[in-house]
Amino acid sequence: MKNKPYKRKCGDFEIRVLSDGRIVMLAPDDELMEIARELDPNSELLPPKTKDDRYART
Amino acid sequence: MNVMDPAIHNRAGSRAEIAERSLRCCRLCPRNCGVDRTAGVKGYCQLDASVRCFREVLHWGEEKALNPSHQIYFAGCNLRCEFCTVAEWNEQPEAAKLMDVEQLAAVIARRKKEGARTVNLLGGEPAVSVHGILKLLARLDASTVVVWNSNMYYNTIVDELTAGLIDICLADFKCGNADCASRLLGSADYVEVAKSNILRAVNHSDVIIRHLVMPGHTDCCLEPILNWVAEKLPNVKLSLRGNYVPPVEATMAPSRYLQTDELKRAEHLAAEKGLTLVQ
Numbered sequence: 506m507k508n509k510p511y512k513r514k515c516g517d518f519e520i521r522v523l524s525d526g527r528i529v530m531l532a533p534d535d536e537l538m539e540i541a542r543e544l545d546p547n548s549e550l551l552p553p554k555t556k557d558d559r560y561a562r563t
Numbered sequence: 564m565n566v567m568d569p570a571i572h573n574r575a576g577s578r579a580e581i582a583e584r585s586l587r588c589c590r591l592c593p594r595n596c597g598v599d600r601t602a603g604v605k606g607y608c609q610l611d612a613s614v615r616c617f618r619e620v621l622h623w624g625e626e627k628a629l630n631p632s633h634q635i636y637f638a639g640c641n642l643r644c645e646f647c648t649v650a651e652w653n654e655q656p657e658a659a660k661l662m663d664v665e666q667l668a669a670v671i672a673r674r675k676k677e678g679a680r681t682v683n684l685l686g687g688e689p690a691v692s693v694h695g696i697l698k699l700l701a702r703l704d705a706s707t708v709v710v711w712n713s714n715m716y717y718n719t720i721v722d723e724l725t726a727g728l729i730d731i732c733l734a735d736f737k738c739g740n741a742d743c744a745s746r747l748l749g750s751a752d753y754v755e756v757a758k759s760n761i762l763r764a765v766n767h768s769d770v771i772i773r774h775l776v777m778p779g780h781t782d783c784c785l786e787p788i789l790n791w792v793a794e795k796l797p798n799v800k801l802s803l804r805g806n807y808v809p810p811v812e813a814t815m816a817p818s819r820y821l822q823t824d825e826l827k828r829a830e831h832l833a834a835e836k837g838l839t840l841v842q
Contacts, residue, residue: 510811515617515651515658521808523820529808531648532636534620550624 568705571728578724579697585720586612591691592641592717593756608688609656610639614695616667617652617659621674625683626771626802627842629710629731633671633679637662637686637696642714643749644737645816646777648808653687662695668702675707681731685712690721700728711768715757716750722763732768734761735775739787743780746815758791765796771841773802776829778817785829793836800841803829 513519518537521529528544530537542551585591586600596606603611618636625632636649638656652659671682682703689696690713700709711729714737736757738744744753764770774788792801805826809818833840 512811513651515655517651529820531808532618534618538620538622 567701567703571703571705572701575697575701575728578728579694579701582694582697582720582724583612586694590718591693591721592688593750593752594641595718606691608639608641608691609654610691612694613657614662614692615639615656615659616662617649617656619667619670619674621677621679622683625681626733626773626800628771629681629683629733631678632681632683632710633674634683634685634712635667635671637684637689637692639691640687640714641691641716641750642688642737642753645747645814646808646810649687656687662692662699664695664698664702667699671703671707675704681708681710683710683712683733684729688714688716690714690717693721693724697724697728711764713760714748714753715760715764716753717756717760719763722760726767729768732761732764732770734764734770734772736761736772736788737775737784739780739784739791743783747777758795762795765799769800770796771800771802772796773804775804775807776821776826777807778819778821778825780817781825781829781832785832789833789836789838793838797837798839801833801838802841803833805829 519531523529530541533541538551541548588597589600589606590597594607598604598606600606600610600612605611615638616635617638620634622632622634623630638652638659640653647653684696689711708731709729710731710733711725712733713735715734737748738754741751741754745751761770761772772792776785792799803826805821807821809820810816830840
């Protein structure tokens with residue numbers, strides 16, 4: 506029987522590292538966005554980090 | 564201070580009641596299931612009458628005019644795109660939390676204070692949760708810019724229910740022909756339905772047509788869509804996206820990522836047809 510790849514379940518998150526070094530995050534939530542910002546602080550796709558951390562979760 | 568527009572509040576509220584009644588024999592979308600969702604029966608979208616959200620996030624990766632955009636993800640969908648990045652929530656929407664209108668309206672107000680320029684209703688597909696979305700719209704501050712981020716696969720009733728209550732229709736036009744739509748989305752009539760709904764949406768909303776460029780689908784999907792837009796809506800804003808994510812094990816959908824030059828070619832094609840590209 507063929508071994509099937511793991512199928513994402515609700516609540517899972519998925520990060521892919523491609524062979525050329527790119528990192529793909531699927532449908533990121535706040536936590537994944539935070540990780541993305543650590544990896545690429547200058548990305549224009551991410552909110553700027555501010556002193557008062559406007560994006561802190563309450 | 565949040566100021567609700569009484570006219571919008573009343574209109575959205577009364578339309579929510581109409582939408583809820585329509586769930587007794589649900590024909591919100593062309594699946595025309597005809598099931599009584601209010602009795603707990605689920606349609607093709609895997610939803611009964613409950614409205615469920617699985618994520619809200621402030622996002623900077625939408626079209627520039629929308630950013631930062633407060634994305635609210637509704638669970639459940641009427642398409643089965645093989646390349647969907649949130650498919651798990653559409654297959655099992657009951658795993659998502661029930662929407663609490665008051666709580667969500669408060670979150671929207673908070674995100675607005677954090678800088679959100681728009682509220683982006685997506686999924687899944689928002690149309691299959693339109694009854695709950697209308698209740699939410701009735702609670703929003705009058706200055707909130709509402710984005711209807713949809714696959715455009717729904718029946719006319721959804722357009723009638725939302726007309727005048729949404730500001731921007733972000734029309735995700737996925738495929739350019741019936742064969743690809745059937746294989747990739749699970750819906751052979753998708754293209755014609757989406758076209759009709761886009762033409763209706765321009766009558767009451769600012770429309771951005773978004774197309775996710777798929778590797779190897781230039782002749783069959785990209786070009787027919789560009790040709791149709793150029794013919795029918797030459798001045799509409801068009802957004803070509805290059806962030807296609809292949810499924811782990813693709814059967815029908817493309818199995819690779821889009822290359823930079825493929826996106827450039829797509830943009831060049833659009834420009835050649837005189838279309839207005841937005842970033």
